[in-house]
Each structure stands twice: as C-alpha cells, then as structure tokens.
Amino acid sequence: MKIxxxxxxxxxKTTTAAGICRVLADRGEEVLAVDADSNNCLGYALGMDSxxxxxxxxxxxxxxxxRERAGVSASGAVYSLTPEVADxxxxxxxxxxxxxxxxxxxxxxxxxxxxCPENATLKAILRELVDLPVxxxxxxxxxxxxxxRGTAMALDTLLIVTDATxxxxxxVRRMIGLxxxxxxxxxxxxxxxxxxxxxxxxxxxxxxxxxEVRMISEYQDLAQDDVFAGxxxxxxxxxxxxxxxxxx
Ligand SMILES: Nc1ncnc2c1ncn2[C@@H]1O[C@H](COP(=O)(O)OP(=O)(O)O)[C@@H](O)[C@H]1O
Ligand SMILES: [Mg+2]
Numbered sequence: 001m002k003i004x005x006x007x008x009x010x011x012x013k014t015t016t017a018a019g020i021c022r023v024l025a026d027r028g029e030e031v032l033a034v035d036a037d038s039n040n041c042l043g044y045a046l047g048m049d050s051x052x053x054x055x056x057x058x059x060x061x062x063x064x065x066x067r068e069r070a071g072v073s074a075s076g077a078v079y080s081l082t083p084e085v086a087d088x089x090x091x092x093x094x095x096x097x098x099x100x101x102x103x104x105x106x107x108x109x110x111x112x113x114x115x116c117p118e119n120a121t122l123k124a125i126l127r128e129l130v131d132l133p134v135x136x137x138x139x140x141x142x143x144x145x146x147x148x149r150g151t152a153m154a155l156d157t158l159l160i161v162t163d164a165t166x167x168x169x170x171x172v173r174r175m176i177g178l179x180x181x182x183x184x185x186x187x188x189x190x191x192x193x194x195x196x197x198x199x200x201x202x203x204x205x206x207x208x209x210x211x212e213v214r215m216i217s218e219y220q221d222l223a224q225d226d227v228f229a230g231x232x233x234x235x236x237x238x239x240x241x242x243x244x245x246x247x248x
Contacts (some may be wrong), residue, residue, distance in 0.1 A: 001247055002077075002129075002136045007161035008171040009142035012192035012216070014035070017046035017139035018162050018227045020247075024115065025099035032089065032133040034126075036104040042139045043101045047226030056094045058105025059125065098148035100134075127154040153179075157186045157247070159213065164191070164199035169206045176210060190243060191215040212237065213246045214215060 001024075005017040014037070021033040035042035045052030058178040101142060129136050162168045173191065179187050187210045191203040194215040204212065216239050218244055223229035228237045 001037070002156040003159050003247065004138045004140050004155045005156070005159050005161060006140040006175060007142070008168045011142075011163060011168055012161045012190075014041050014045045014139050015222065015227055016159070016190055016192065016216070016240070016243070017237075017238060018042055018047075018135050020244055021099060021135075021137050022228055023241050023244045024135050024137075025097065025236070028082055028098055030098045031100065032093070032129065032132065032134050032136045033099065033101045033137040034104065034129070034136060034140050035101065036126075037141045038105065040103055040105070041224075042096065043103070044225050045227050046099065046101065048096055048101060050225065052064070052094055053101070056101060056103045057092055059088070059092060060101045060105030083222075089129070093227065103110060118220045130154050131158075153184050157188060158184060159247075160216075161180065161192050162189055162203060163193045164202045169203070172207060176207075188209070188213050188247075193218040214243050216240075216243075 005013045005020075007013050011244070017033070021031050025031045026055070031122075033046060040058070043056065044050060089100070093100040094169060095101075098139055116198055119164050136155065158179060159177070160172050162172045176187060189203070189207050190213050191200060194200050194203070195218045200215050203215070216236070219232040219236060221230070222236065227233060
C-alpha cells in the first residue's frame with residue numbers, strides 16, 4: 001500500500017501512520033515509513049531507538065546533494081528533475097528489520113508554485129518512491145499546504161485522520177475540496193478519539209462523500225515513544241490491524 005496520512009495538527013496522524021507501519025512490519029513485510037512532517041516524530045512513535053532516530057539525517061538538509069540530484073547547473077537552472085532515489089533511500093534511512101524510516105525534514109517554504117531545486121527533488125523523491133515494491137506510508141505535515149504542492153498525490157490513497165470536533169472536520173472538508181480539484185480519487189478517513197456513537201455519527205454525517213475506514217477509540221494514555229506500548233497500545237494495535245485489513 002502507498003498511503004499519505006493527513007489531517008489537522010495533533011489529530012493522530014503520526015499515531016495512525018506509525019501504527020499502520022508497525023502492523024505491516026511486524027508481519028515481516030517491507031515498509032518504508034516516510035516522515036514528511038517537520039517536527040519529525042514518526043521514528044519515536046514507531047518505537048525505534050531514540051538515539052538512532054536522532055541521528056537520521058533529514059533529506060531536506062542535504063542541500064548540496066539535492067542540488068546535485070536535481071541537476072542544477074552553475075547558473076541555478078534546473079535541467080533535470082529525475083534524481084535516482086533508490087540509493088538515497090538506502091543511504092539515508094534507518095533500518096530495523098523490514099521497517100525503514102526516512103525523514104524528509106522541513107521543506108523549503110516557497111508557495112505552491114515554488115520550483116526551487118530542493119522542493120522539486122523532494123517531490124521527485126516521493127514520486128519515485130511510489131514505484132518501489134514496498135509499503136510506503138507517509139506521515140504528512142499538518143494542514144493543506146502539501147496538497148497544494150501535490151506531494152501527497154504521488155501516492156495511491158490519501159488517508160485523512162479526523163476527530164469529531166468542528167475545526168478538524170473543517171480541515172477535512174478543505175482537503176476533500178483540494179483533492180477533488182486535482183482529480184485525486186482515493187480519499188478515505190479514519191475517525192480518531194471517538195468517545196461515543198454520537199462522535200462517530202457526527203464524523204459520518206460530515207464526511208458522507210468519502211469512504212470510512214474505521215473509527216479509533218479515545219485512550220487514556222498512549223505512549224509517545226511507541227504507539228503499541230502498554231495496555232492501551234495493545235488495544236490500539238487491534239484497531240489498527242483492522243484498519244490495515246480494510247486498506248488491503
Ligand atoms: N485515539 C487516541 N486516544 C488518545 N490519545 C491519542 C489518540 N490518538 C492520538 N493521541 C495522542 O494525541 C497526541 C497527538 O497525536 P499525533 O499522532 O502525534 O498527532 P499528529 O501527528 O496529527 O500531530 C499524541 O500525544 C497521541 O498520543
Ligand atoms: Mg505528527
């Protein structure tokens with residue numbers, strides 16, 4: 001599966017993305033977890049060794065390399081936007097058995113039409129990742145900017161995480177609008193922190209035009225450094241296993 005996990009800040013994107021990665025990787029399947037959020041929490045949520053996670057070099061910091069791969073001439077003109085990414089991934093990702101983590105870092109802000117080589121290369125990397133014969137789960141930046149840039153659209157499915165609050169649901173509506181604008185078809189949602197049937201119904205009513213994957217319950221204390229740690233983590237794992245089944 002090739003999935004971008006999106007939604008408002010603090011909604012549960014990293015929790016959901018890390019959970020999906022872990023379910024697949026724990027079965028021994030090859031997974032590439034891509035942290036595309038600039039606060040870089042995915043590695044910790046995956047339960048990887050924090051010292052190793054800290055040492056992962058974000059792709060965005062490799063300015064020289066990005067320029068080289070993007071084929072920038074001395075005058076600054078971009079003459080090729082097809083960098084070879086397979087070796088990049090091997091060099092710059094953290095591997096733990098069948099799970100690999102790649103950190104994008106903060107993408108240079110330059111507006112929707114920004115053609116600076118770093119942005120172009122990051123987009124190209126995402127586009128090429130799609131062809132790798134592994135599961136790719138991208139933990140997206142909060143908000144809508146990446147949709148404007150079309151980065152998420154290199155993937156097959158946009159999985160939107162929301163809770164039942166009005167701001168979260170408004171964000172989802174705007175995302176659906178943007179995705180429709182660029183004719184992206186496979187939009188689905190996960191309702192998170194669902195405390196009651198009322199919460200679930202509110203989400204369903206608002207998002208009736210896209211596919212529901214599943215509702216996730218509200219937990220008391222999920223660990224920050226490993227989504228599946230502890231008793232709550234074990235219950236969350238069962239819920240995420242069902243999400244993976246639906247997505248397959
Ligand atoms: N279903 C849930 N129940 C309880 N806490 C949750 C749930 N989902 C996420 N959280 C917590 O909410 C916080 C934000 O989640 P996170 O996945 O980091 O959001 P995002 O990546 O969208 O910013 C974290 O502390 C996480 O443990
Ligand atoms: Mg996050």
